[in-house]
Amino acid sequence: MHSPFYNRRSFLISGAAAAAAASSGITPALAQSWTPTATMRGGSNNYAPGAPLVDRLGRGFWVSGTVRRAGDGAPLKNVRIQIWAATTLGGEREPRNHGSVLTGPDGRYELEMEQIVPNFGQPHAHLAYDDGTFRTVFLRPVMSSARDTSVQADFVLAPA
Amino acid sequence: MPFGKGRGRAVLIWLAVLGLMIVPAALAAASPFLAYRDAPYIAGGFAGILALALLLPKPLMAAGWLPGLEGPRGRRWHRWVGALLVACVVVHVGGLFVASPPDTLDALLLVSPTPFSVYGVTAMWAVLLTALLVALRRRLGLRPVVWNVLHNALALVVVVATVVHAVQIQGAMEIVSKWVLCLAVIAVSVAVLFDLRIRKALRRR
Secondary structure, three states: OOOHHHHHHHHHHHHHHHHHHHHOOOOHHHHOOOOOOOOOOOOOOOOOOOOOEOOOOOOOEEEEEEEEEOOOOOEOOOOEEEEEEOEOOEOOOOHHHEEEEEOOOOOEEEEEEOOEOOEOOEOEEEEEEOOOOEOOEEEOOEOOOOOOOEEEOOEEEOEO | OOOOOOHHHHHHHHHHHHHHHHHHHHHHHOOHHHHHOOHHHHHHHHHHHHHHHHOOHHHHHHHOOOOOOOHHHHHHHHHHHHHHHHHHHHHHHHHHHHHOHHHHHHHHOOOOOOOOHHHHHHHHHHHHHHHHHHHOHHHHOOOHHHHHHHHHHHHHHHHHHHHHHHHHOOOOOOHHHHHHHHHHHHHHHHHHHHHHHHHHHHHHO
């Protein structure tokens, strides 16, 4: 999400969308079409399906975001998001670093965990939607600094 | 020998080279991140740091610029360090593979999300290809000038790709000492290449 590849692509896509909307006389906010989020490279690495639902995995670091439906962008509630990352507890395969949370009525989810530390050269988290109703999506957001105490990742899900 | 003569000079040169190699490794060994990693990951990481550090004395040995290692002696050390470098690459990739197979396979298959992986894989292949050429040197029967061009081109790929790989990584290495080592490796490699292949070649005419 923050790698140059994804930055450039998302920048170009949003820029092109804004330009198209502007030239057709529609305001960008109304024209936003909520295209499905694509799985990121390496997003599914060290995935262990069925992470247990947890209240928290630790303290001090927050993973959060929204889950919306492709097309109209309606917030999706009670959707399970699985989250894992390398933290001060250990690496990405450490079971204590794996947990699931459900989205609220506003489509938002959040999980508090231990501080994420750089793993394989970048400080990053892994997130998955993999429950069948919608198409499976794996995300791998990268923190802009290893000292960040939060990271965001938004899902726009398309029907399976 | 571009640094002058005398025992004092010799000591200073060795202190500088060993310091540039050891300080970054020592600072990495003090990194808090190590406490959160398992043994294969740590071993793989430090093999990478050692491989980077070896690129500093290696060209100096080839050129005979290290006091006490002039001429054939320096070139013999240059070959031994080459073997050590191959071992470091194997432990680096092997350790990372044990620590996280999918991340390492992504890198080897050039589909990793991290921009530095492709440079690491490039350096790995250049190191292995160099070792293969060295092993087959007599059997290939290449003319010395062809050998020099091939060997130095590969060496330059190893140096540049390793440095670009290393500086982009956020890991156990401390940033300033990592950059100083990387710049020293580039400077020494360029200086040796210039001296052996351009200055001396022109003088022979």
